[in-house]
Amino acid sequence: MLLSPESLLQLLQRFIKSSIQIKQIHSVLITNGNLSIPNPSSFQWTTTLFYNTLIRAYLHIHLPHTTLLLFTHMLSHNIPPNAHTFPSIAKAATSNINPFFIDKPLYAQAFKRGVLSDPFVQTSFIHLYAESGNLFGARKVFDEMREPCIVSCNAMLDGFCKNGDMESAVLFFESMRIKDVCSWTSVANGYVKNECYHGAIRIFQRMIMQRFLGDCVVKPNEATFVSVLSACANSIGVVGLSYGKQIHAYIIKNEERVSAFVGTSLIYLYGKTDGLEYAMKVFGSLGKKEVCTWNAIIGTLASNGKEKQALDMFDKMKVEGWVPNAVTFVAVLTACARAQLVKSGLQIFNSMLPRFGVVPQMEHYGCVVDLLGRAGFLAEAEYFMRRMPFEPDASILGALLGACKLHGAVELGVKVAKQLYKLQPQQCGQYILLSSIYADANNWEHATLLRHAMVDSGFQKPPAYSMVNAL
Structure with missing residues (x-):
């Protein structure tokens, strides 16, 4: 018994987030010929609707490659995409390994179909261009919008932040007439990603201050707290811990509960700032983990x-x-x-x-090399490293070199240092560590020669420093 197009469409919409059912319905559509146009004047709009629904469905079940493949099939069968097609396709393209090769051809298709005036399509292309690192293209699309909404503004703001242009991000943020929680969180996230942790803390403080003064009715959400707590955890010294405790107190006072993700951020904060007792208390107090x-x-x-x-x-x-x-x-x-x-x-x-x-993965193999090396099983650590399914990176070689220093293995240390030099010829760490290995073995001649070689090559050891923070 053949199902009517209307019934198939209802099934698609009902099971849009179910991987097995979507694939089964897709098979039925192909078998029944619903994804071609037997009579263009009567069924073209229905076929486009089928494709649009399938595209959204595969996007929902996290198969962006299949989503893009459906779009190419749609074009090859002369099924016209419309304004409802491109937002999903642009989102799938951002999940691609390299969206840079997709953004311009996709934009050309949208231009050809005459849908670029649609604000949803425009916003989706701002996201896509930003993801591919093309801020010029993203800004061009944004400037062509007649009345950009808050979602479009946030997309442009997020594009600046993700691409490390915090100066433009802050200027754009200040120019926004309306700001929501996504706007504030995007700026905080941008500061964190660019390692400007105090900037993230300051933007959060400003958000809270304006809220208390009545100038801003925006309330921080889970993403905001996660971002600013990450900034506190990565801040140097006790300042980050001090701010983190204040934010923790604010959360307890103003939120009904501490969510699992906010709790995770608090654990990381206290764990990185010698607050193990606080971390354990947070973990024990979480209702949901x-x-x-x-x-x-x-x-x-x-x-x-x-x-x-x-x-x-x-x-x-x-x-x-x-x-x-x-x-x-x-x-x-x-x-x-x-x-x-x-x-x-x-x-x-x-x-x-x-x-x-x-x-x-590489990190796990590195942990095992470190495990064997610290315990003094240097030959086993080297053998394990040679049997890895990929070439060791600098972190693994560095772990083995550190173990060589710990246990005074000069010969193996020289061998590992040479491998490390090939990977990082401009880094001075391996020279310093190898020089220390020679010195620990009372081989002062080689230690001195290595130090002189560092000076002749222009390498300088980064100076150490200490900090005192007044609370």
Whole structure:
């Protein structure tokens, strides 16, 4: 029994977020010939509607490549896209590996179809151009809008922030007549991404101050808190901790509950600023947790000298039914490395793929090299490194070189330092570390020669400094 086009369309809209059903309905549409035009004058609009709905459906189930493929099929079958087609296609293009090769041809198609005056289409192209790093194209589309809405303004603002042009972002932000929570959060995010952490804190303070003065009715949301807490965690010294505590107090006073993601940010903040006790209290007080919350507390325990507690927390996580991800294993393997728990660390590493379906990446292999190296198994660490499915990066070689210094392995240290030099010829770290290895082995001649070679090559060790922050 053939279903009518109306019934198929209803099914598509009903199961638009269901991967299995969408693919089944797609197959039926192909079999029934609903994705071609038997009579252009009667069915063209229906076929376009089918394609638009399928495009949105595949975007919903996180298959942007299939979404773009559908668009090419649409064009090859002479099915005319309309203003409802391009926002979804532009969003799929931003998920592509390199949207730079898609933005201009897609814009040309929109121009050809006469839909560029539609504000939704224009806003989608601002996003796409911004994602591809083409701020000139994004600004051109924005300037062509007759009456840009707050969503379009936020898209342009986010484009400046994502591409590191904070000067233009701030000027644009100040020029906006209406600002919502997304506007404020975009600027804060931009500062964090560009490592201007005090800028993020200042914009949050200004947002709160205007709210209290009645000049701004915008209330910070979860994304705002996550962004500014990240800025506090990465700020140098105790200033970040001081501001973080104030923001924590504001959240407790003004929010009904601390969400899992805000709680995760608080754990990271306290974990990076020697506030382990506060981090544990936050973790214990959260009514709802996510995998990232467990990752944060495991990493915090590991980085604060509580490696065995970190492993206990990992066991508790599994007992409570949470499935660890790649980030979890980095935190757990780091804990094993710092506590020199070689057997446990190797067992956990070997369980990643068969038990949890997590494919080990460079970071995980680096943790195992660090684990073996710290424990003095230098030959095993080198052998493990040579058996990796990819070439070691600077972090892995650096971990092995550090282990060579720790255990006075001069010969292996020289070998690893040469490999590291090939990867980072302009970095002075490997020279300093190798020189220290020579010095620790009382090989002063080689240590002196290496220091002279650094000076002759123009390398300078970055000067150390200390800071005193007055609260």
